Each structure stands twice: as C-alpha cells, then as structure tokens.
Amino acid sequence: MPLLNDLTAAVAAGKRVDTVRLTQELLAAGTSPQAVVEQGLVPGMAIVGERFKKNEIFVPEMLVAARAMKEALKLLEPLLLKAGIKPKYTAIIGTVQGDLHDIGKNLISMMWRGANFAVVDLGTNVSPEKYLAAAQEHKAHIVGLSALLTTTMPAMKETVRIIKAAGLTETKIMIGGAPITQEFANDIGADGYAADAGSAVDVAKQLVGDAA
Amino acid sequence: MKTCTMTGCERVERMFARRDQDRVPRCDTYWPETITRWQREGLQWDHNDALRLLETDFQGLCWSWPSAFPNQREVLAQDAETETIRDAWGGVARFWKGRSGTPEHISFGCDTREAWDKIYRPAMLAAPNQIDTHAAVLRFHEGRQLGRWTHLSGVEGFEALRRLIGDEACLMAMIEDPEWIRDIVSVHTDIVLRSFEGVLAEGAKPDGLWIYGDMAYNHATMCSPAMYRDLVWPAHKRMADWAHAHGMHVIYHTDGRVSGVLDLYIEAGFECLQPIEAKAGMDIRQFAPTHGSRLAMFGNIDVMKMATNNLDLIEEEIRTKFAAGMATRGYAYHSDHSVPPQVSWDTYKAIIGFIDRYGYY
Numbered sequence: 001m002p003l004l005n006d007l008t009a010a011v012a013a014g015k016r017v018d019t020v021r022l023t024q025e026l027l028a029a030g031t032s033p034q035a036v037v038e039q040g041l042v043p044g045m046a047i048v049g050e051r052f053k054k055n056e057i058f059v060p061e062m063l064v065a066a067r068a069m070k071e072a073l074k075l076l077e078p079l080l081l082k083a084g085i086k087p088k089y090t091a092i093i094g095t096v097q098g099d100l101h102d103i104g105k106n107l108i109s110m111m112w113r114g115a116n117f118a119v120v121d122l123g124t125n126v127s128p129e130k131y132l133a134a135a136q137e138h139k140a141h142i143v144g145l146s147a148l149l150t151t152t153m154p155a156m157k158e159t160v161r162i163i164k165a166a167g168l169t170e171t172k173i174m175i176g177g178a179p180i181t182q183e184f185a186n187d188i189g190a191d192g193y194a195a196d197a198g199s200a201v202d203v204a205k206q207l208v209g210d211a212a
Numbered sequence: 213m214k215t216c217t218m219t220g221c222e223r224v225e226r227m228f229a230r231r232d233q234d235r236v237p238r239c240d241t242y243w244p245e246t247i248t249r250w251q252r253e254g255l256q257w258d259h260n261d262a263l264r265l266l267e268t269d270f271q272g273l274c275w276s277w278p279s280a281f282p283n284q285r286e287v288l289a290q291d292a293e294t295e296t297i298r299d300a301w302g303g304v305a306r307f308w309k310g311r312s313g314t315p316e317h318i319s320f321g322c323d324t325r326e327a328w329d330k331i332y333r334p335a336m337l338a339a340p341n342q343i344d345t346h347a348a349v350l351r352f353h354e355g356r357q358l359g360r361w362t363h364l365s366g367v368e369g370f371e372a373l374r375r376l377i378g379d380e381a382c383l384m385a386m387i388e389d390p391e392w393i394r395d396i397v398s399v400h401t402d403i404v405l406r407s408f409e410g411v412l413a414e415g416a417k418p419d420g421l422w423i424y425g426d427m428a429y430n431h432a433t434m435c436s437p438a439m440y441r442d443l444v445w446p447a448h449k450r451m452a453d454w455a456h457a458h459g460m461h462v463i464y465h466t467d468g469r470v471s472g473v474l475d476l477y478i479e480a481g482f483e484c485l486q487p488i489e490a491k492a493g494m495d496i497r498q499f500a501p502t503h504g505s506r507l508a509m510f511g512n513i514d515v516m517k518m519a520t521n522n523l524d525l526i527e528e529e530i531r532t533k534f535a536a537g538m539a540t541r542g543y544a545y546h547s548d549h550s551v552p553p554q555v556s557w558d559t560y561k562a563i564i565g566f567i568d569r570y571g572y573y
Contacts, residue, residue, distance in 0.1 A: 014387070179491055
C-alpha cells in the first residue's frame with residue numbers, strides 16, 4: 001500500500017503535517033488504526049532508530065520524528081481504545097532516586113512509544129519502591145532506569161535488587177545513562193543495557209522476545 | 213623528589229606552543245560531596261586545598277553566563293529534599309537542597325520565538341554586566357603572584373540556548389527555525405564578549421579564555437556536525453577570534469563524544485579540548501596521535517576508574533594516557549569530569565603521586 005509507505009517516510013523525515021494528513025487519509029480509506037500504527041508509524045520510527053545508531057541523524061531529527069508520530073497517535077489512540085487494541089508490551093521508565101535529569105529518559109520514552117510499547121513515565125527521582133509498585137500495577141514487561149550521575153548509580157543497584165527480590169519474573173530491567181556501562185549492568189544484575197536511544201528499542205525487544 | 217623549574221603560566225604557555233615543559237600542567241574539579249567526604253578523611257579545608265596539593269597551574273578570574281533577569285531567584289515550591297525555583301533565565305527548575313546534581317527543568321520562560329523577540333532578547337541586551345570586574349581583577353593579580361595561568365571563563369551559545377529555551381525546543385528549532393537559533397547564539401555571544409571587555413578594561417590581562425559548552429553526550433554530539441557548523445560554530449569562531457586578538461589562548465570544555473567535530477573545533481580556533489570524557493568513548497591514546505599537534509588534550513583520566521579506588525587500575529590509566537598526551541607536548545592533567553565522592557581522599561592523594569610519577573618530562 002503506497003500510502004502506508006508514504007506515512008513511514010513522513011514519520012522518518014519528521015514531517016508532522018504530512019504524517020497527520022496521511023494518517024487521516026489512511027483512516028478515511030478504511031485502513032485499520034492498528035495497521036496505521038504497526039505498518040505505517042512504527043516502521044518509520046524504526047528507520048529513525050537505525051539512522052540514529054549510525055550517526056546518520058542526531059537528536060533534533062529524532063525529536064521531530066517522535067513529535068510527528070505523537071501527533072498521529074492523537075488521532076489513532078481513541079480509535080484503538082474503542083476497538084480494545086492495546087500495545088503488546090508495557091514499559092515503565094524513570095530517572096533513579098537522587099537524579100533529576102530527564103532528557104535521556106525522555107528520548108528513550110519517545111523511541112519506545114515509537115516501537116509501539118505502552119510507556120508509563122514515572123518522572124525523575126524515582127524511589128526503588130515506586131518503580132516496584134508501578135511494575136506490579138502495570139504488569140510491566142520492561143522497567144527502564146536512567147541515571148546521569150556517577151553519584152546516583154548506587155540507586156540503580158538498589159532498584160534492581162528490590163524488583164528482583166519481588167520475584168517479577170516477567171519483568172526485565174534495563175539501565176542506561178551517561179556513566180552506565182554493560183559491565184555495570186552485569187555487576188548489579190540488570191537484564192539489559194542500552195548505550196543510546198536507538199539501541200534501547202533493540203534491547204527492549206530482545207528482552208521481551210520480540211526481536212526481529 | 214622532582215623539581216619544578218617553571219611557573220604554572222610558563223608551563224601552560226609552553227604546552228600551547230608544544231615546547232618542552234618540566235611537567236604536565238594540572239587542574240581538577242570536584243563534586244561538593246567529594247570535598248565533604250575528604251574533609252572527614254583528612255582534607256583540612258576546601259577544594260582549594262585539594263588544588264594546592266595537586267599544584268594546580270590554572271586560575272579562573274570570572275564566570276560569564278548572561279541572563280535576562282539578573283538576581284531573579286523566586287522559590288515557587290519546596291519539600292524536604294528539593295526546591296522549585298524560577299531562575300534568572302525565566303525558567304522553572306527543581307533543584308536539590310544542599311546537594312549537587314543536574315536540576316529537573318520544568319518549564320522555560322523563553323519558550324517561543326515571540327517571547328524571545330519581545331521579552332528575552334531586549335532584557336538580555338539591557339541587563340548590566342553580570343561579572344564582578346573588580347573581583348576578577350583581584351583574582352588576576354592573585355594568579356600572577358602564584359605564577360598561574362589566568363583565564364576568563366564563560367558559556368558559549370549552545371549551552372546558553374539549552375538553558376534559555378530548553379533542550380527539546382532548542383534542538384527542534386535547529387531544524388524548524390534556524391534563524392531564531394542563530395540570533396540567540398549571536399546575542400549571547402555579543403553579551404559574553406562585552407562582559408569580558410569589561411574585565412580587560414579594569415586592567416586584567418588574562419592568558420586565556422576557557423569556553424564552556426556541553427554539546428554532546430555519550431553517543432555523539434547533540435546535533436549533526438553540519439548543523440553545528442551552520443548554527444553555532446560561527447559564534448565559537450567569533451569567541452576564539454576575540455581571544456586571539458587579545459593575545460589569549462582558547463580552551464573549550466565539553467562533555468560527551470565529540471570525535472566527529474574535532475576538526476571543526478580546530479578550524480574555529482580552539483587550541484585545547486577539556487575534559488575529554490572517557491566514559492563517552494573519548495580516548496586521547498586514540499586522538500593525541502591524530503589531533504594532538506593541533507589540539508592540546510586536557511584531561512581524559514577516567515573518574516569511573518578513580519571511583520573503583522583500585523590503585524593498579526588508576527595507575528595504568530594515568531601512565532598510558534600521560535604517555536600518549538605527553539608525546540605531543542600538548543597535554544594537561546584533569547579528570548575526565550568532576551571527581552566523584554566514591555573516590556577516597558587516600559586514593560586522590562595516590563592519584564597525585566601517580567601524576568608526579570608519570571607527569572614529568
């Protein structure tokens with residue numbers, strides 16, 4: 001379907017007006033909202049993620065693409081809700097206790113939404129107990145922990161410990177942020193580490209068993 | 213016991229000239245919590261004592277980050293740990309009480325082109341010089357007495373943009389309204405340079421300009437090199453040209469992975485890069501051979517390794533990176549960020565010992 005391909009291209013290029021117009025046209029032509037999301041928008045954001053990982057595009061281009069998708073989702077979400085269609089996976093995200101930094105978390109959140117994850121953003125300075133409660137309430141498949149500062153890395157360890165101790169076997173924990181490494185993720189028992197917003201989608205999909 | 217034969221100022225000047233020095237120049241920064249820990253473990257006074265023990269060669273005179281509403285600081289809300297403040301840039305952010313760390317930016321007063329044109333631009337241009345020029349001159353004379361390399365410090369346009377209009381608005385406007393971005397960067401740069409002129413007019417003759425602007429994170433620069441070249445680089449070049457016209461050298465501070473723009477920095481007239489963040493994948497063992505003759509390397513000693521307090525690991529870090537940097541004669545010691553509180557005072561004293569061991573030519 002050429003229009004779905006056009007939509008994918010519009011999202012990938014961050015063309016907000018075109019993205020909304022094409023979404024409206026697809027719906028008017030009888031394309032299901034689910035198909036618009038899964039075959040039009042999500043592939044567009046996947047292109048963004050791939051190009052971002054390769055440094056072919058940078059944060060500005062990622063932001064305008066995510067905003068274009070967000071505008072389209074405003075049209076689609078009421079229809080998806082009415083049809084009882086929800087994203088297959090739910091992710092919780094927040095910046096760990098002691099840390100108020102949020103741009104990294106926001107970028108990951110946008111990219112996960114772009115990959116059709118339902119995202120619950122807990123904000124900044126999130127206590128281990130709050131992560132756990134949210135993971136239980138939303139039956140989260142992924143819990144994402146972000147930290148900017150070396151001084152707040154210990155809070156990650158404690159959050160991982162509490163969630164693991166609660167025995168949430170279906171919940172995988174991902175960490176990321178400026179001072180974080182794969183080695184640190186291994187040390188504290190996190191299930192995954194993402195170096196950037198593009199690879200955060202890949203890692204999340206791998207952890208939920210939905211990798212391409 | 214090794215002997216120093218040069219003043220800090222001579223040493224740093226020779227570093228810029230790639231001429232022989234007695235030892236590598238030194239400087240460092242510390243999180244406030246680190247100093248608090250070290251005071252419990254034997255540091256007598258404050259960060260200045262740590263710098264004296266390190267034998268720092270650098271002396272800052274002033275700090276320029278012009279705002280639209282100098283001295284505005286309105287507390288909007290607070291709890292036991294944080295307070296939410298409307299700041300001098302018109303933004304609202306939540307800060308820790310009595311603790312360092314990046315604030316949470318809640319809103320930005322200058323959130324539209326219209327707000328910039330009608331309120332913020334005129335306010336910034338009308339605001340008085342926000343540098344205490346008298347204090348700067350006293351710091352200059354103190355630095356001269358101590359033999360240190362004296363420098364002006366100020367924020368460049370990209371960092372100013374992020375503070376004024378926020379990351380997301382700034383980065384999207386770089387695509388959608390580049391003229392707005394150019395104007396903010398240009399106005400900011402005009403005001404910073406004007407404020408420095410005030411310091412010079414009071415009689416200071418600093419040796420250098422240390423420009424601050426975090427334009428990258430651990431993956432890459434925030435925007436593409438082409439976008440940087442188009443929108444921000446002209447102001448960087450203008451700052452460097454201004455410094456050179458006044459006989460000053462230029463140091464550029466940025467965190468993050470900036471390997472893709474090193475040549476643009478050199479083209480802008482930046483002569484030294486600091487702090488060269490190791491955890492963002494920056495490694496002077498890689499860059500010194502390719503860029504060290506044109507861009508002095510200042511820092512890159514990994515705070516994550518310092519934080520292990522593993523002296524063998526730290527010694528290897530210092531030994532190998534000093535060797536790479538010193539091979540160009542254009543290297544100065546600094547941690548690759550600020551020394552975190554996981555580092556014990558005993559470890560930091562050992563670090564100074566390693567700097568002594570490996571940092572003499």
